Amino acid sequence: MTPIEEYIQTMPAERKPILTELYHFIQTIVPEAEEKISYGMPTFYLNGNLVHFSNAKNHIGFYPTPSAVTAFQEQLTKYKTSKGAIQFPVNQELPWELIRQIVLFRKSENAS
Template identity: 65%
Template sequence: MTIIEKYISNTPEDRHAKLQQLYTIIKQLIPEATEKMSYGMPTFYLNGNLVHFANAKNHIGFYPAPSAIEAFKLELAEFKTSKGAIQFPLDQELPVDLIKKIVLFRLEENAKK
């Protein structure tokens, strides 16, 4: 069991499916990334932190850095966002295609470092 899988297993059971889905999407897109915990959150790292995600009280948090929030602000309009965070509501499906685009954006961004 990876450190991220352990994190997911310690969240409320009704969150497991969404957190596992998010984890799988990211892992499949960037299998070469290191998985770790950073700021208490599951983190994918390659040439720096790529993305974090976390279980929150009322949503699933996705943290792709402020640059990604800005780059995808139109597509993120239906979600609550802040400088570096996106909130995915628990009662909606994850926006898989958007998540993939954001992860690949961050991968490209970190590759330029």
């Protein structure tokens, strides 16, 4: 079991499916990334931290760094954001295509 899978196993039962889906989705985008727990959160690492995610009481936290939040600010207007974080409400479908674009942005950013 990977460290990220171990993290997910500690989460409430109702959150495990979406966290597992998010984990596998990011894996398919960056299969070459190292997976680890950093800052207490599942982390994908490739030439530096790419993205982190976490479970919170009312949202899934997605942490793609401040540069990605700034770059995608127009697409993120319906989500609560802060300097390097995006909050995806748990009562809504995750924006899969947006997540894919952000992960690819971060991959490109870390490659340069």
